Amino acid sequence: xxxxxxxxxxxxxxxxxxxxxxxxxxxxxxxxxxxxxxxxxxxxxxxxxxxxxxxxxxxxxxxxxxxxxxxxxxxxxxxxxxxxxxxxxxxxxxxxxxxxxxxxxxxxxxxxxxxxxxxxxxxxxxxxxxxxxxxxxxxxxxxxxxxxxxxxxxxxxxxxxxxxxxxxxxxxxxxxxxxxxxxxxxxxxxxxxxxxxxxxxxxxxxxxxxxxxxxxxxxxxxxxxxxxxxxxxxxxxxxxxxxxxxxxxxxxxxxxxxxxxxxxxxxxxxxxxxxxxxxxxxxxxxxxxxxxxxxxxxxxxxxxxxxxxxxxxxxxxxxxxxxxxxxxxxxxxxxxxxxxxxxxxxxxxxxxxxxxxxxxxxxxxxxxxxxxxxxxxxxxxxxxxxxxxxxxxxxxxxxxxxxxxxxxxxxxxxxxxxxxxxxxxxxxxxxxxxxxxxxxxxxxxxxxxxxxxxxxxxxxxxxxxxxxxxxxxxxxxxxxxxxxxxxxxxxxxxxxxxxxxxxx
Numbered sequence: 199x200x201x202x203x204x205x206x207x208x209x210x211x212x213x214x215x216x217x218x219x220x221x222x223x224x225x226x227x228x229x230x231x232x233x234x235x236x237x238x239x240x241x242x243x244x245x246x247x248x249x250x251x252x253x254x255x256x257x258x259x260x261x262x263x264x265x266x267x268x269x270x271x272x273x274x275x276x277x278x279x280x281x282x283x284x285x286x287x288x289x290x291x292x293x294x295x296x297x298x299x300x301x302x303x304x305x306x307x308x309x310x311x312x313x314x315x316x317x318x319x320x321x322x323x324x325x326x327x328x329x330x331x332x333x334x335x336x337x338x339x340x341x342x343x344x345x346x347x348x349x350x351x352x353x354x355x356x357x358x359x360x361x362x363x364x365x366x367x368x369x370x371x372x373x374x375x376x377x378x379x380x381x382x383x384x385x386x387x388x389x390x391x392x393x394x395x396x397x398x399x400x401x402x403x404x405x406x407x408x409x410x411x412x413x414x415x416x417x418x419x420x421x422x423x424x425x426x427x428x429x430x431x432x433x434x435x436x437x438x439x440x441x442x443x444x445x446x447x448x449x450x451x452x453x454x455x456x457x458x459x460x461x462x463x464x465x466x467x468x469x470x471x472x473x474x475x476x477x478x479x480x481x482x483x484x485x486x487x488x489x490x491x492x493x494x495x496x497x498x499x500x501x502x503x504x505x506x507x508x509x510x511x512x513x514x515x516x517x518x519x520x521x522x523x524x525x526x527x528x529x530x531x532x533x534x535x536x537x538x539x540x541x542x543x544x545x546x547x548x549x550x551x552x553x554x555x556x557x558x559x560x561x562x563x564x565x566x567x568x569x570x571x572x573x574x575x576x577x578x579x580x581x582x583x584x585x586x587x588x589x590x591x592x593x594x595x596x597x598x599x600x601x602x603x604x605x606x607x608x609x610x611x612x613x614x615x616x617x618x619x620x621x622x623x624x625x626x627x628x629x630x631x632x633x634x635x636x637x638x639x640x641x642x643x644x645x646x647x648x649x650x651x652x653x654x655x656x657x658x659x660x661x662x663x664x665x666x667x668x669x670x671x672x673x674x675x676x677x678x679x680x681x682x683x684x685x686x687x688x689x690x691x692x693x694x695x696x697x698x699x700x701x702x
Contacts, residue, residue, distance in 0.1 A: 228258070228259060228288060229261060229286055229287050229288060230287065230288055230290055231287040231288075231290060231292055231293065233291075233292035233293075233296065233312065234287070234288075234290030234291045234292040234293060236292075236310070236312075237290070237291035237292055237295075237312075238290070238291065240310070240403075240404065241291070243403070244402070244403060248438075248439050251438070251439040251440045252290065252291070252439040252440070254440055255439060255440040255441055255442070256274070256441070256442075256443075257288060257289035257290070257441060258288050258289075258290065259288065260288060260289075261285065261286055261287055261288055262275065262280045262284055262285050262286075262289070262326060263285045263286055265326075266278075266279070271488075271489055271508075271510075271514075272488050272489070273488070274443065274488055275326045275327065276326075276327050276328055276329035276330060277325070277326055277327070277328050280325060280326060281325075284325070289326070292312065292314075294318045294322060295314045295315060295316075295318060296312060296313060296314050296315075297318070297322040297325060298321060298322055298325075298426070299313050299315075301321055301426045301427075302315040302425065302426050304393070304394055304425045304426065305317060305394045305410060305412070305425035305426065307397070307408065307409070307410050308408075309407070310404065310407075315425070315426075316410065316412065317392060317412070317424050317425055317426075318433075319424040319425075319426050319428040319430075319431075320334065320335075320424075320428050320429070320430045320431070320432055321424075321426055321428040323432050327432075329522075330432075330522045331430075331432075331522075333521050333522035333523040334430055334432075334522040334523065335429070335430070335545075336523045336545055337522065337523045337524050337525065337545055338524070338525065338542070338545050338547070339420035339421060339430070339434075339524065340420070340421060340429045340430045340545055341421055341429065341545045341546045341547070341548075342387070342388040342389055342419065342420050342421025343385065343388050343389045343390070343391065343419070343421040343422065343423055343429070344421070344546065344548055345388075345421070345545075345546070345547045345548060346384060346385075346388045346421075347380075347385075347388075348548045349547070349548050349557045350557060351556055351557055351558060351640075352557075354639055354640070354641055355641045355650070356375060356380065356384055357372065357373075357374045357375050358372055358639065358641045358642050359375075359383070359384070360375030360376075360379045360380055360383050360384065361373045361374050361375040361376075361379075370642070372639065372642055377390075377413075377414060381414050381417060385414070385417070385419055386417070386419060387419050387420065387454070387455035388419050388420070388421050389417060389419025389420055389421035389422030389423065389429075389430070389431065390413075390414030390415075390417040390419060390422060390423070391413065391414055391422075391423040392412050392413060392414055392415055392417060392422060392423065392424055392425055393412070393413045393414075393425055394410045394411070394412060394413075394425055395411050395412070395413045396410070396411045397409060397410050397411060398411055412425075417431070418431045418433045418434050418437075419431060419434065420434045420455070434455075435451055435452075437451075442486075443485070443486055443488070444485035444486050446502060446506075447485045447490075447500055447502040447503070447507060448480075448485065448500060448502075449464060449467055449473070449476065449500045449501050450464075451501075452464060452501040452502075456501075458655075458659070458676070459654075459655040459658075459659065459676050460533075460654050460655060460658060461533060461658065461662070462658065462659050462662050462663075462671065462676065463501070463662055463666065465668070465671060465675075466659075466662045466663050466665075466666045466667075466668030466671050466672070467501070467666055467668065468668070469668040469670060469671050470666055470667040470668040471498070471667055472498040472499055472500075472666070472667060473498075473668070475497060475498035476498050476500060479497065480496070483495060483496045483497070484496070488508070489507075489508040489509065489510045489516070489520075490503065490507045490508065490509050490510070491509075491510050491511070491512065491514075492509055492510070492511055492512075492517065492590035492591065493511075493512055493590070493591070494512060498591075499587065503587065504527065504584065504587055505524050505527060505528070506520065506521065506522065506524065507520060508520035509587060509590060511590055517586050517587055517589065517590050518583060518586055518587050525541050525580070526580065526583060527580055527583040527584040527587065528541060528580055528584065529541065529572070529576075529577035529578070529580040529581045529584075530577070530604075530608060531559070532608065532658070532661040532662060532665060533658055534611070534612070534615060534653045534654070534657045534658055534661070535558060535559055535560065535653075536558070536560065536562070536615055536619070536652075536653035536654075536657075537560045537564050537566075537612045537615055537616070537653065537657075538608045538611065538612055538657070538661055539559050539560050539566045539571060540566060540571040540572045540573075540574075540576075540577055541571065541572050541577075541580075542559060542570055542571055542572070543570060543571060543572055544570070547559065547570075549570070550567055550570040551567075552567050553567075554634075556634075559571060562619055562623070562634075563616065563619070564612060564615075564616050564619075581601065585597050585598075585601065588600070600667075603664055604661075604664050604665050607660055607661055607663075607664035607665075607672075608661055610660070611656075611657040611660040611661055611681065612657070614652070614656075614657065614681045614682070614685060615652055615653040615657050617685055618648075618649050618652040618653070618684070618685055618688055619649065621645070621649075621685070621688045621689055621692055622645060622646060622649045622688070624692060625645050625692055625695060628696070628699070629699075630645075630692070630695035630696065630699060631643045631645050631646060631695070633646060644691065645688060645691050645692065645695070648684055648687060648688050648691070649688065651684060652681060652684050652685065652688070655676050655680075656676055656677065656680045656681040656684060657681065659671065659672055659675065659676040659677045659680075660672045660677045660678055660681065663677055
């Protein structure tokens, strides 16, 4: 009996020794700077949720020198070195919110003896992640604010959607949308312009403190214009304050902005085989692994697998390089404006002007503005990039067959949009609707709004459903059936307008 008790005590002591050693090792690795510790001393009480999130983050447990010691293919940092003051401490509050004070002259302020800024921008993240920030700057998302609000065609649609419509007894008077409504609508995803507009004094647990007031805040839109002049928000995908690669890789993150009906990517993914597998068995997946090994870490692609993450096969061979320029594997811009077309060369699409003088990448009759769009050779390169991702699981014939169907889907959905354009153009030419030929709002009459739905909702649904394997969604849920139905309704409405004209 004593022998058994002695053995038990020995085992317990051994376990305690292992735990104590692990705890000591962890404590040695987790070196928090004095400045960040001062932040934590207050904010553990003031904003406990933020602190708890950060404590769960990789930033709170890893120093840059630890990160750089990993083999290159396993690194999450893309810089080769960081400043010595950052090298041996974990990345905490002070390391991000006091970063690059000279660039934050418009939004920095004194706070408990520190000069800090509220909005941590891509320029700050570039200290450790310069390649990702540079990639993102060439991404359509980084220009999302200007591409929407500085395009006179799209801006009219924004105002018509978000602005107030006042009925005057015969028709509607449309007012431009206010900033707050836009920030709560389109710009929640596209991003707002954030500026310091003044300051306010608040009573806090530490006494009275002065804080800057920020315009169009809060916002984490992908094309946000930050007070330091940078564009974008890394927290759109890597949510504050965990900045988790796992969160960014899960489809629910992309679903925040890509759910439809204009961009039904998540809805399509949800009904696809890939989406079914992800929801069913992803509890066995490793979303944190870098690189991401097909078949080992995950068994069906998510949005990030297809468009962003660095993927390798079981032999460690690279199938796709990591890129935060989301178009590197995309030949077609299937989001029709109003037709699907090759991707723009430049992320700033406000410079594109078609032959009709409109800031659109295609003519109203469907021809692409080729000078502003990538070449056939570049499209082939990007197609190969995406096919390499597919090849991690699928044979060549399967992959080729899938992309052949996508090409046909683009062709047919564009054709159905063209027919809708012909109906609308006829209404304009006959004076039955007031639009582009008359220099009027092209989005404020019933037949015009049905034309928008033809490409913005239904054409997009057809293409996304084919591209992502959610085929049933592309038939009866805002897809082919709805395109055909909407087209017939437009033609019938044209007859109604003609009949009304004849009675006058």
